[in-house]
Structure formats: structure tokens, C-alpha cells
Amino acid sequence: MDLGAWAQGFAVALTGQNLLLCFTGAVLGTLVGVLPGIGPAATLALLLPLTFALDPTGAIIMMAAIYYGAQYGGSTTSILLNVPGECSGVVTALDGHKMALAGRAGPAIAIAALASLFAGLATAVMVATVAAPLSTMTTAIAPAGLVGLIALGLFAAAVISPGPVLPALALILIGAGLGLVGTDLAGGMPRFTFGIPELRDGIGFVPLVMGLFGLAELIRALETGGRPERIRLVRWPWPTRADLRAGWVPTLRGTAIGSVLGVIPGATTLLAALAARGVENGFRTKDQPLGSGAVAGVAAPEAANNAAAQSALVPLLTLGLPGSPVMAVLAGALMIHAIVPGPGFIAQNPDLFTALMASLIVGNIILVVLNLPLAGVWASLLRIPFRRLVPMIIVISLIGVHSVQNSLFDVWLMLGFGVFGWVLLRLGLEPTPLVLGFILGPAFEEYLRRTLLFSRGDATVLLTDPVSAVCLSLIAAATVWKVGRLVGSVRS
Amino acid sequence: MTKKVKISIWPEMMAKLNTAQAMLRALPGLAICAMGFGISFAAQGQPAWFGNDVGPGLMARLLGTGVMGLGAIWAAWCVLRPAARQSAGCGDTSLAAANWASGPALLGAVLVFALCLPALGLVISAGMAATLAAIGAGERNPVALTITVVGLTALTAGIGLVFLPPTAPLWPAI
Numbered sequence: 064m065d066l067g068a069w070a071q072g073f074a075v076a077l078t079g080q081n082l083l084l085c086f087t088g089a090v091l092g093t094l095v096g097v098l099p100g101i102g103p104a105a106t107l108a109l110l111l112p113l114t115f116a117l118d119p120t121g122a123i124i125m126m127a128a129i130y131y132g133a134q135y136g137g138s139t140t141s142i143l144l145n146v147p148g149e150c151s152g153v154v155t156a157l158d159g160h161k162m163a164l165a166g167r168a169g170p171a172i173a174i175a176a177l178a179s180l181f182a183g184l185a186t187a188v189m190v191a192t193v194a195a196p197l198s199t200m201t202t203a204i205a206p207a208g209l210v211g212l213i214a215l216g217l218f219a220a221a222v223i224s225p226g227p228v229l230p231a232l233a234l235i236l237i238g239a240g241l242g243l244v245g246t247d248l249a250g251g252m253p254r255f256t257f258g259i260p261e262l263r264d265g266i267g268f269v270p271l272v273m274g275l276f277g278l279a280e281l282i283r284a285l286e287t288g289g290r291p292e293r294i295r296l297v298r299w300p301w302p303t304r305a306d307l308r309a310g311w312v313p314t315l316r317g318t319a320i321g322s323v324l325g326v327i328p329g330a331t332t333l334l335a336a337l338a339a340r341g342v343e344n345g346f347r348t349k350d351q352p353l354g355s356g357a358v359a360g361v362a363a364p365e366a367a368n369n370a371a372a373q374s375a376l377v378p379l380l381t382l383g384l385p386g387s388p389v390m391a392v393l394a395g396a397l398m399i400h401a402i403v404p405g406p407g408f409i410a411q412n413p414d415l416f417t418a419l420m421a422s423l424i425v426g427n428i429i430l431v432v433l434n435l436p437l438a439g440v441w442a443s444l445l446r447i448p449f450r451r452l453v454p455m456i457i458v459i460s461l462i463g464v465h466s467v468q469n470s471l472f473d474v475w476l477m478l479g480f481g482v483f484g485w486v487l488l489r490l491g492l493e494p495t496p497l498v499l500g501f502i503l504g505p506a507f508e509e510y511l512r513r514t515l516l517f518s519r520g521d522a523t524v525l526l527t528d529p530v531s532a533v534c535l536s537l538i539a540a541a542t543v544w545k546v547g548r549l550v551g552s553v554r555s
Numbered sequence: 556m557t558k559k560v561k562i563s564i565w566p567e568m569m570a571k572l573n574t575a576q577a578m579l580r581a582l583p584g585l586a587i588c589a590m591g592f593g594i595s596f597a598a599q600g601q602p603a604w605f606g607n608d609v610g611p612g613l614m615a616r617l618l619g620t621g622v623m624g625l626g627a628i629w630a631a632w633c634v635l636r637p638a639a640r641q642s643a644g645c646g647d648t649s650l651a652a653a654n655w656a657s658g659p660a661l662l663g664a665v666l667v668f669a670l671c672l673p674a675l676g677l678v679i680s681a682g683m684a685a686t687l688a689a690i691g692a693g694e695r696n697p698v699a700l701t702i703t704v705v706g707l708t709a710l711t712a713g714i715g716l717v718f719l720p721p722t723a724p725l726w727p728a729i
Contacts, residue, residue: 230629449692
């Protein structure tokens with residue numbers, strides 16, 4: 064992106080409507096980051112019907128702001144109360160809460176916000192710089208290569224994401240199977256519709272994610288959640304020069320780690336934060352040892368999780384590979400607006416891309432303004448009992464699901480997926496692979512069809528195409544390594 | 556004499572118990588295996604190939620076979636490795652904590668909404684769903700429960716009147 068493109072992007076991102084949507088997204092994101100129980104994926108899922116009324120640019124700006132806003136909000140409660148509202152906050156809490164207990168809650172929050180701001184700005188520039196050339200390169204990839212890339216992306220998501228690999232792979236395939244429901248676009252034949260007319264257009268994305276993420280996440284929060292009774296008072300949060308000196312190098316390292324790991328499908332913000340903390344373990348911190356309230360223990364994971372949250376946009380926008388549940392919902396939101404993320408996305412939607420990049424910068428600045436002076440106010444929101452929020456969320460999501468197509472069938476689908484998601488959670492499994500399979504399954508089939516059409520039914524083209532061959536080799540190598548480890552663990 | 560009987564029965568009972576536990580651990584994998592079988596069975600009605608071209612059934616058949624295979628391997632893994640019982644995915648029920656009724660209550664709220672909507676309309680159905688959801692969420696104060704339900708019913712009516720199209724079934728069908 065050159066300067067002209069940036070200027071154009073800012074011109075779109077700073078229009079009254081888009082600025083308001085970015086601000087709303089930042090506030091909502093901070094709110095869900097602060098309140099344990101409903102994560103950014105569930106929030107995005109619940110807000111999907113609302114975005115139908117918006118133009119695609121406004122919708123994606125607001126949804127992205129919710130995502131990275133949750134990373135900011137999660138750190139506040141992690142530091143003040145040792146209650147991470149968002150999963151990656153667990154790592155920040157290790158040192159951040161120790162700082163709060165030592166009476167340094169303000170500086171800890173400030174360090175977290177400044178590290179997140181730096182990581183957010185740096186990663187926005189990185190994504191803007193890398194994504195466009197990468198997207199141009201991906202348009203040159205043959206359908207066989209895209210088959211391999213999608214397979215590798217899904218495999219990586221299953222292997223890296225938390226939880227056992229085998230059921231995750233099975234869930235991806237089941238999700239892909241659900242994605243096949245509806246009229247086959249190539250031949251016009253109905254598939255898996257079982258004579259139900261509502262299924263001819265396929266399974267709706269909104270009831271699927273509302274059930275799997277919205278409903279199931281609420282149940283999980285109620286079954287496992289606990290709330291603190293006392294909220295600490297936060298004075299004006301500003302770090303000392305020593306704090307800033309101790310924090311800036313870990314922030315740089317965290318940003319680098321997060322922006323690299325975020326690109327890998329399946330590598331979550333939690334993984335990035337953990338990796339950043341792990342790397343900091345190898346260095347001598349400037350104030351005190353890690354784990355006893357070190358500034359590096361706050362700066363590095365916060366920078367890493369924010370950087371990972373934003374660099375996860377790279378595989379989505381260039382290859383159409385959503386690596387996390389939030390990215391899956393974002394991809395779904397774009398598809399609802401008839402925009403397909405993947406090769407050619409940036410070339411076909413340059414205005415949307417530049418506006419999104421500019422909004423990342425604007426949103427990060429809004430978030431620092433929201434989070435630094437108002438840290439105490441956000442923490443006090445935890446006083447609202449979760450039991451008062453649950454009925455409101457349920458009613459709003461029911462109205463949302465029903466109003467999308469004025470369809471009662473969608474409510475039944477939401478119930479079905481809610482039950483399925485609940486069963487998965489009771490088994491300790493994540494529903495994310497299913498959603499990734501649902502989104503990428505039809506794309507996989509489309510590219511597979513094209514590949515076999517061009518090769519006249521010869522499947523060996525998947526082994527002779529260089530991109531596909533590399534991807535399939537990586538999958539095979541990872542499978543052998545994983546099976547070897549399992550066999551080794553059984554023997555030992 | 557009594558001691559002898561105990562000794563002879565105990566290993567047998569333990570073996571039965573172990574078999575039952577192993578079957579229980581294998582259940583999620585077997586359920587996924589059954590899903591794969593279902594996908595494969597449903598895909599039989601679709602042609603996999605039209606000459607050299609791919610038909611609508613090919614992907615479904617591949618998926619069905621894959622799901623069946625993975626489900627079977629997972630079930631076998633859970634049975635053969637008892638330690639895996641502690642890990643996620645093999646019948647781990649550690650999630651069940653204090654508020655075990657929340658799940659059925661919240662799902663029940665959606666069920667009540669879906670059942671009541673055609674006859675009672677959006678507003679009343681939302682109120683009923685809110686009641687069940689609030690109880691499921693642990694609301695025990697009758698005043699707070701009433702305020703929540705009345706407030707959310709009013710909110711639904713407001714959203715319906717302002718934002719939803721006139722065709723939305725807000726009120727009972729008389």
C-alpha cells in the first residue's frame with residue numbers, strides 16, 4: 064500500500080459513519096474482553112444480523128474492531144482481578160496481576176495498552192505491506208495448489224488448536240459435509256436436503272455460529288464461571304521511565320512473534336502470548352524476574368496477542384483461510400455481503416482493503432483512549448451479575464436469527480447446533496474446526512472439481528503440482544511425526 | 556467360604572466394569588463414526604462421476620469415509636489408552652460444575668421460543684424464553700426475574716415495531 068492508498072483508506076475510515084462503527088466496535092470489543100463468558104467470536108456471531116443493514120466496509124470495520132478491542136479489554140481484568148475476559152489474558156495475568164497486587168495496577172494497564180498499541184500499529188502496516196503482493200502471488204496459483212493450501216490450512220488448524228487432533232479433524236470433515244447441504248451449484252441437484260425446502264439454499268451461517276458459539280459459549284460460561292466480589296481502585300495509570308525502558312524491547316519481540324504466529328492458521332492469540340512469554344524467559348528482564356510482576360511479562364504477551372489478532376487477517380484476505388473462529392465469522396460476514404475472501408480479494412476490493420487497514424490504525428488509537436483513563440470503569444462492569452446479561456443475550460440472538468430470513472427453521476437450526484455445541488463442550492472439544500470446515504469445505508470442493516476437470520479426472524495432478532505437492536508433503540510429514548509421538552507415548 | 560466367593564467374583568466384576576468404561580469412552584468416537592456412515596449413506600443417492608467430470612456425490616463420499624475412519628481410530632484410541640480418559644474428547648465431564656442445569660435451561664429457552672412462536676408471536680415467545688433463560692442463568696430473586704422478563708418483552712416489542720418488517724409475527728395469531 065502506497066501513501067496514496069493510505070490516504071484513501073483514511074478518507075473512508077474517518078467518515079462519520081465508519082468512525083462511529085469503529086468506535087462502537089471498539090467499545091463492544093472492550094466490553095466482551097472485560098466480561099468473562101462471551102468471547103469475541105460469540106459476540107461477532109450475535110451481531111451478524113445487525114451487519115446486514117450496513118455496507119460491507121462498515122460491517123468489516125466494526126467486526127474487526129470488536130476483535131482487537133477484546134484483546135485490549137481482556138488485559139484490564141486480567142491485571143486488576145486475575146480474571147481474564149479473553150483467553151490470551153491468562154498469560155498477561157501471570158505478571159500483570161502481581162503488579163496490581165504490589166500497588167502498580169495503573170502502570171501495568173498502561174504498559175499493556177501501550178504495548179498493544181505499538182503492536183497494533185506495526186502489524187497494521189505489516190499486513191498492508193505484505194497482503195497485497197501476497198494476494199497477487201496467490202492469483203497465480205493453480206486450482207490444484209489451492210486444494211493443497213486449503214487442506215494444509217485446515218490440517219494446521221486442527222493440529223495446532225487446543226484439544227485432541229483426531230476429533231478436530233473429524234469435525235472439520237463434518238463441517239465440510241454441512242457446507243455441502245443445499246443445491247449443487249455445478250449440476251443444480253439438491254444434496255442432503257432430505258426433501259426439506261428450507262435446506263435448498265444450504266444451512267445458514269448465522270444459525271450455525273449462533274448455536275455453536277453464541278449459545279454453547281453462554282452455557283460454558285454459566286457452567287464454569289465465577290466472578291470476583293471486590294474491584295481494586297485504579298489511580299491515573301502512567302508508567303515510570305524505568306517501566307517504559309523495561310517494556311520496549313519485550314514489546315518489539317512480542318510484536319514480531321505475534322505477527323508471525325498470527326499468520327499460521329490455527330495459531331491463536333493465546334499461543335502467540337504464550338510463545339512471547341516463553342521467549343522472554345530466555346532473556347534477563349530489566350526490572351524483576353518473570354512471574355513476580357515483571358513489566359516484560361505484561362508487555363510481551365500483550366504485544367503478541369494484539370499482533371497475532373491482526374496478522375490473522377493475512378491468510379484470510381490472501382488465501383481465504385480463516386485460521387481462528389473470529390476469522391471464520393469475519394469470512395462468513397463478508398460472504399453474506401457477496402464478497403469472497405481469498406485470492407483476488409484485494410485486487411477486486413481495493414477500497415475495502417485500504418479502509419480496513421486504515422481502520423486498524425484508527426481503532427487501536429481509539430482503544431488506547433478508551434482503555435487508559437477508563438480502566439477502572441471497565442473493571443467495575445464486572446459488578447453486573449452475568450445471570451442478568453444471559454436472558455438479554457438469548458432474546459436478542461433469537462430475534463436476530465429469526466429476523467434474518469423471517470424463518471422459524473433457522474431457530475430450529477440454531478437449537479440443533481446449540482445442542483451439538485453443548486455436547487462438544489461437555490466432551491472437552493472446541494466447535495471451531497467444524498465452522499472452519501463449513502466455510503472452507505465448499506471452496507475445497509470447487510477447486511477440487513476444477514482440478515479434476517482440467518486434468519480429465521487424473522488425481523495425480525495433486526502430486527505433480529508444486530504448491531499442492533509441498534502442502535501434501537507437509538501434511539504427510541506432520542502426520543508421521545504426530546503418529547510417531549503418539550506411539551512413543553503409548554510405549555513409554 | 557464367603558471370602559472365597561468374593562475373590563472369585565471380584566475380578567469378573569472388575570473386568571465387566573472395565574469393559575463398560577471402555578465402551579463409554581469409545582462412545583464419542585463411535586458417534587462420529589455413525590455420522591460418517593450417515594454421510595456416506597446419504598451420498599449414495601448422488602453420482603460421484605459424470606464420465607471424467609466430478610459429480611455432486613464424490614466429495615460427500617470422500618468426507619463420509621474420512622469421518623468414519625477418524626471416528627473409528629478415535630474410538631479405538633480412547634478404548635486402548637485408559638489414561639486418555641482424563642484428556643479432552645474421551646468422555647471428559649469435568650465441565651460439569653455447580654450450575655449443571657444451565658445447559659438444559661438455555662436450550663429449553665430456545666425450544667420454547669421455537670414452539671410458541673407460530674401461535675403466540677415473537678413478543679410473548681421472547682418473554683417466555685427470557686423467563687427460562689433467566690432461571691437457567693441462576694436468577695432466584697422474583698422481583699429481578701419479573702423486571703428482566705417484562706423489560707425484555709418490552710424490548711422485543713420495541714425492536715419488532717421499529718426495526719422488523721411488518722410481516723414479522725409480533726403478536727399472537729388469532
